[in-house]
Amino acid sequence: MSDGGIHPAKPFPEAAHLTLQDGQMRRNLGHATRTIRAKREKTVLELPDWEELREAGSSLKAHVMANLEPLLLQLEQSVTRAGGVVHWARDAEEARAIVTRLVQGTGAKDVVKVKSITTDEINLNGALEAAGIHTLETDLAELIVQLAHDKPSHILVPAIHKNRAEIRELFVRELGLPDLSDEPRELAGAARTYLRKKFLSAKVAISGANFAVAATGTVGVVESEGNGRMCLTLPDTLITLMGIEKVLPQWQDLEIFLQLLPRASTAERMNPYTSFWTGVHAGDGPKAFHLVLLDNGRTRVLEDEVGRQALHCIRCSACLNVCPVYERAGGHAYGSVYPGPIGAILTPQLIGMEHENANTLPFASSLCGACYDACPVKINIPEVLVHLRARAVEHKKAHSSLPTLEGSAMTVMAWVFGDASRFAFAQKLARLGQGPLVKEGKIGPLPGLLGGWTETRDLKQVPKESFREWWGKNK
């Protein structure tokens, strides 16, 4: 985790093997994702033009990617004109250094944070702690993760893997509240009391950003609890870290995303609070505003014609909630702050397909396509998964002198399938060769490469006659 929160420590199959043994986590995830799926369907069906909105979101993001340079320059100009300061960070290390320097410049020893997966991506808290600056997560789920010394497992609800009883236990232990019940309302109340004083005394806040409008320099944060409003309003200094892909051309474009995002993420018509600010407002809110624009691999993703649509993501987490693999393996199996289907295409592209653990992520999918249907900006995740699988195989081929077993088998198959007579001969051979394996018309567990498939499934025996043979006799 030294270079941020997106470098998986293990290949996906190995990590998933461990998380799958956690029955409690799987029950928690199953419960939470079932709840949100049912709610989401209702909220989305309410809008007769949902598909038109998705199309608009998708085409607008494509437009942003094609005009990223002028838009970023315009954003810098607008924010500066409104009294903000814009910083550029090539990678995680540079971003951490900029933010640390800015906090140190204020003399503050404590900062409050609005939930931001981008700051988790660069492991900002670790860097600030190392510099003697204490960070306090103020979003309920992030606070839970921080108090438990855990890692986020979901984009929207980083503590989704914990149920109310586990959260109660954590609060009893860490906040010293022995009489707390496991009622979510009471747990939320405990967080309110715990954080209230810290908000009132905070001098510096750090946030992410959901949007930034190039034309006006307006930055937006979408939230529920009001911790965002506290952080964006009370401290003297506000530092916002934003991926370069989050820029939008016009204020008007928000009419699309303020409809798509709340309905796709928390299944609400609108989330409780959305804050927009433009630089510094005299007499209202922070006196200093810094916007840090982060690349950290995003321009690498941009280079891939098929893969770049991953940058359209608005971090709603709808794809996680519908994914059968995510629901069972859990977010931690992906080894990145971006888990689930979007993580499987974003993480390996951000850090490079040569990362031996990250390049197993595109295989963490059954390609069922539910993520594509759920995505509010129509990212064709299955298409990118298949594309990245090909890239992973090519990378493997290019970096190994010996052909892989799988590769050799595929070469032989290509040769057999390439010629009708060879194929017919192979069918005959299979009929003869299957003899000892067939029991009651079925083929049971096989050794070697086919073991993974046949361990849990029976194959039908090869029929006595192929269709071609039958046709030859009966046409």
Added chain:
Amino acid sequence: MSAKEAILARVRAAGVQSAASVARAYRKNSGWTRTEILEQFAERTAEYKAEVIRGRESDLTTLLEEVCFRRMLSRIVVPAGLNVDLPSSLTAVFDQPPLTPEQLETCDAVLTSCALGIAETGTIVLDGGPGQGRRVLSLIPDTHLCIVWGRQIVGSVPEGVAALEGSVRAGRALTWISGPSATSDIELSRVEGVHGPRNLVVFLLEEGT
């Protein structure tokens, strides 16, 4: 090479081709009548656990008195530019000189106007205009009493966004509020009441007596 130059050079090198034009085939209007817009606003705002009280302009003082008595609120923050006759049972606390967060904590509620309301989503938007005050005023007290005029309510999100363009261009900060503070962080079920005001009361007023 500076970080900025390096990032922009990489963006250029990626050579993303200009995409097709943005498809804006979605609805701009709700298609509702004025009456439906007001009804939907009231219904949807209430669905998010806000209390919605409908009345005439001339009823406001009475309505305020009734709500504050029932909810046991007496010290009320009143932002500059709010032309409302507070009932004599209430103590007005003015933001002049600016109240500290600690002082705001000792107040029971804040009474504000708003920039507009959106029916389709049950949302009110504050833009710091007259009667709305600094953002912190509507954040710290535990109850937010908000006055919305019927004529301020638009049907859809696109209508709301369009109506706010002027505020944004004037460099004002916006706060969109849909129900009281809430969280979905425990088992993805929504519960109300975290850091922002735990109670939201919306007075939906129409002109006249």
